[in-house]
Structure formats: C-alpha cells, structure tokens
Amino acid sequence: MAQTVAQPTATTPAVPATLPLKAIAPWAVFFGILMLVLLYFVGAEQGATSVFNGTDVHEWVHDARHLLGFPCH
Amino acid sequence: MNSATVRNLLVRGMLAGLAAGVLALLAAYLLGEPSVDKAIGFEEAHAHAHAHEHEVEVVSRSLQSTAGLATGVLVYGVAFGGIAALAFCFALGRVGRFGPRATALLLSGTALLTVYVVPFLKYPANPPSVGDPDTIGKRTTLYFLMMLLSVLLAVAATMLGKRLAPSLGNWWATVVAVAAFAAVIGLAYAFLPVVNEVPEHFPATLLWRFRLSALAIQAVLWGGFGLAFGELAERLLNPKPATATGRAVPAAH
Secondary structure, X not given: OHHHHHOOOOOOXXXXXXXXXXXXXXXXXXXXXXXXXXXXXXXXXXXXXXOOOOOHHHXXXXXHHHHOXXXXX | OHHHHHHHHHHHHHHHHHHHHHHHHHHHHHHHHHHHHHHHXXXXXXXXXXXXXXXXXXXXXXXXXXXXXXXXXXXXXHHHHHHHHHHHHHHOOOOOOOOHHHHHHHHHHHHHHHXXXXXXXXXXXXXOOOOOHHHHHHHHHHHHHHHHHHHHHHHHHHHHHHHHHHXXXXXXXXXXXXXXXXXXXXXXXXXXXXXXXXXXXXXXXXXXXXXXXHHHHHHHHHHHHHHHHHHHHHHXXXXXXXXXXXXXXXXXX
C-alpha cells in the first residue's frame, strides 16, 4: 500500500488525443441511425405518424411519452 | 485501434445511458406518475364534455405506469447514451483542454440544455388531457423542429466559439458564442407558432407539478449519464498506473 505514494504523479492530465473522424464515422452513421430509430419508436410512433397499424406501441409507452416531454395525443 | 476505442466508448455510453435511465425511471415513477394519474382523473371527469376515444383500454393503467414507463425511459436512456457517446468521441480534445470526465459532464449538461430544456421552454411537456388530438401532427413537427434547431445551433455556437477563441480568448469567445445561441433561439421562440391547448379548469398546480417532474426526470437522466459515462470513459482512456512499473499503456490492446 505504501508503494502507491512512491510515484509522485507529475503528470497532470494533458489534453486528450482526438479520435480521428475516419474512426468515428462508421459507428456514428450506423449506430446514430439505430439510436434515432429507437427514439422515434419511444417518442412518436403511432402518434403523428405510424409504421405499424394500431395503437399498441403508443399505449405501451404512453406514460413515458408524456413524462419525457414528447407530444403524445 | 482507434475504431476499437470508439466501439468501447459507444458500449460504455449505452451502458451509462441504461444506468441513468434506471435513475430517471425512479424519478419518473415517484415524481411523475402521481401527476399523470391525477391528469387522467381529470380527463375522465370531463370525458362527457370532450368526446375522447379512450373507451377501449389497449394497455391497462397499471402496465402503462410500470412496465410501459420502464420500456420507454430505458430505451430513451440507452439511445441518448449511444448518441452522446458518439458526440463525446468527436468532442474529446476538440472542444478545449478538458479530460474525459470533464468533457463527458460538459457534454451531458449541454445535451440536457439543447435536447430538452430549450425545446421544453417553447413546447413544454403536457400531461394527459392537455392537447388536442387533432393537432398532434403539427405539435410533433414543431417539437422535433425545435429540438433539431437547438442541437444544430449548439454545434454552430461551439464552432463559433472555437473560431473566436484565438482572438478573444476562451472566456469572451464562450460568452459571445452562448449569447449568439441565446439570441437565435430567442428569435425562434418569437417566430414559431404558440401552442396552448390546456383545457379550461385544468388545475394549474397539477400542470406545474407535471412539468416540473418532467424537467426533474431529464436532469436526473443527463446528470447521471454525465457522471457515469465520464467515469467509464476516464478509466478507459486514462487508466490508473496499476504498479510502480509505470503508466499502463492504453495503446497496448
């Protein structure tokens, strides 16, 4: 345990290296769209527009939609 | 290797979003649900006046307020956690001299403001029985428009701040960028149509409590996310030197 003090950390956290855009882009495109689709189903499906018929999705997430601030009905 | 870092951050973002979603769910259930129930009570008491098609109950109230609420809030948390993690990958080292933890908290604070608070101030959350079903299309469009506008303007303001920083210094560049953001948002508030569909005799205190609880849910969600994701990102990107042999090398994997 005493060993932990042995290293005086002179290294104040420097500015972190940036991640290259080329590495971010594929993840951002695929997962960005996937996440937006999820948000659409929580926030708007079977409200203003519908992918599926009926009101099951709307009714299931009804309370979440109200409390998360989406226009519900 | 960089791609793996992005993937690791994305996974951590979604996990942190899930954890923050659990906290937000707790807030939603304890603070929000009582107001939702009272608002539905109001709706039913006035059902004869408004011919509202709520006769057929597709999902029972007890399911809506528990499993349904949980599904919505948790999916929301995971989805925004993933998006925020991707934004973090981009922002890290680009917005200023901030480490992973500070960047994460700054990002989630900005997200709370731009994704939620700014649209909320123009088109606030409404409890059941507030809102005319015939205008749902218009209200949904306006709400998402306001959200998109706010996020795009926040990105633009950040770029403006970065550009002004060399000449004005960080402090004044930030002040000018935030002021520009506020000014354009103010214009949007002034020119976008007003929506007020609160029925007559709807209790003002109930509306206030509902909206306050909606705000609290988001504050818990984004606050929790910023702290949780910041910690996970810090551990991933700046691992603590485990032994006296020196700093663990993050590039080793």
